[in-house]
Amino acid sequence: MNDSDSLPAPVWRDGLEDDYAELTTRLEPLVPCLEWPLHLPWIDAINRLKRQRGAVIMAHSYQSPEIFHGVADVTGDSLGLAQAAADCDAELIVLCGVHFMAESAKILAPHKTVLIPDLEAGCSLASSITADDVRALRARHPGVPVVSYANTSAAVKAESDAICTSANAVQVVEAMGAGRVIFLPDEFLGRHVASQTRVQLVLWHGHCEVHETFTAQQARHARERFDAKLVAHPECPPEVLAEADFVGSTTAMGNWLEREQPARVALITECSMADNLRVRFPATQFIKPCNLCPHMQRITLPGIYAALRDFKHAIEIPADIADRARAALQRMLAVGRRETV
Numbered sequence: 001m002n003d004s005d006s007l008p009a010p011v012w013r014d015g016l017e018d019d020y021a022e023l024t025t026r027l028e029p030l031v032p033c034l035e036w037p038l039h040l041p042w043i044d045a046i047n048r049l050k051r052q053r054g055a056v057i058m059a060h061s062y063q064s065p066e067i068f069h070g071v072a073d074v075t076g077d078s079l080g081l082a083q084a085a086a087d088c089d090a091e092l093i094v095l096c097g098v099h100f101m102a103e104s105a106k107i108l109a110p111h112k113t114v115l116i117p118d119l120e121a122g123c124s125l126a127s128s129i130t131a132d133d134v135r136a137l138r139a140r141h142p143g144v145p146v147v148s149y150a151n152t153s154a155a156v157k158a159e160s161d162a163i164c165t166s167a168n169a170v171q172v173v174e175a176m177g178a179g180r181v182i183f184l185p186d187e188f189l190g191r192h193v194a195s196q197t198r199v200q201l202v203l204w205h206g207h208c209e210v211h212e213t214f215t216a217q218q219a220r221h222a223r224e225r226f227d228a229k230l231v232a233h234p235e236c237p238p239e240v241l242a243e244a245d246f247v248g249s250t251t252a253m254g255n256w257l258e259r260e261q262p263a264r265v266a267l268i269t270e271c272s273m274a275d276n277l278r279v280r281f282p283a284t285q286f287i288k289p290c291n292l293c294p295h296m297q298r299i300t301l302p303g304i305y306a307a308l309r310d311f312k313h314a315i316e317i318p319a320d321i322a323d324r325a326r327a328a329l330q331r332m333l334a335v336g337r338r339e340t341v
Helices: 022-025 033-053 078-087 097-110 131-140 154-158 167-176 187-193 216-226 250-260 273-278 301-311 319-340
Strands: 055-060 074-076 092-096 113-117 146-149 163-164 179-185 200-203 229-232 264-268 285-287
Touching: 022 033, 033 055, 033 097, 055 078, 074 078, 078 092, 078 097, 092 097, 092 179, 092 301, 097 113, 097 154, 097 319, 131 146, 131 154, 131 179, 146 167, 163 167, 163 216, 163 319, 167 179, 167 319, 187 200, 187 216, 216 229, 216 264, 216 285, 229 319, 250 273, 264 273, 273 285
Parallel strands: 055 074, 055 092, 092 113, 146 163, 146 179, 179 200, 229 264, 264 285
Antiparallel strands: none
16 A cells, blocks of 8 residues: 555645636546546645645656646656756656656756655666676676666666667667667667667667567557557567557657647557647547556555655665766766757
8 A cells, every 4th residue: 555545635625626627628538527526636735735845746758647737847758857857946856757767867966855756666677677787797798888778777877888768779879989789678679779770789688568568460450440650669579660650759759749740640658648648639549559557657646745745755876876877877968969069
């Protein structure tokens, strides 16, 4: 049971429905009307408390609509949220996402308080590899640089030469200036990167439990049955990516939809992201398949309220690990700066 399960529900106040009329209308296609009497008091209580605390709430694109649209001040992918934590004026950040995302925010904003509403909100990719594993790989491949995906723990980041996202992985790998690179931990993303570079990659066999279960048959069914365009995240298996009209990161998916404006699309990724993009692109029909991330679903409105009320759970990272992880993140950011000059 989560700590927030024992919280008494906020009291419904007069005028609440009118104050949030625009939000409920906008999310009507996504959130059943029967759920609003449950959500609105929590949304209102959180928004009031965050103003009292001077806090900023940040939500990943995989968060449920009532969180993403109802209480978040900043939304985006994991790196974008970490950078926003460093750049914003607030000293208190509530990170609505999984644990490695909160760690990344703390790494880039070391003097701020970063809270995660549920410490058990983990990630199958992040848990697939440890710092000891990275050191063992370095011993087996002496002199070969290590590029680690952002979906890793602070300890793994600290053992890496550079961090990457799914959007910039090719650029970061090539920026290492080496013929071989150890690429961690997502095997499918690594294969996708390897198909776009001459650099030889040493891969780890980590997988995202959300994306690894998609099949090429599901993708073909969405296209043939619904005449839908297929947009897939590169953490999906290669046979799924081969069926896609576009392969890209969470941010790139939104940019592709903005550019292409398809009549029907199947986002082969986490369900809540499709829900949140549906609000942004009402003229596009979103066709499933999609899978829910069980770890993202651990973040709830009561949990966010409890985090704000009790200042829990604060992310703490040993200074030596944070410093080395920050250097790896900054090396990635330097690659991005060079490319935009």
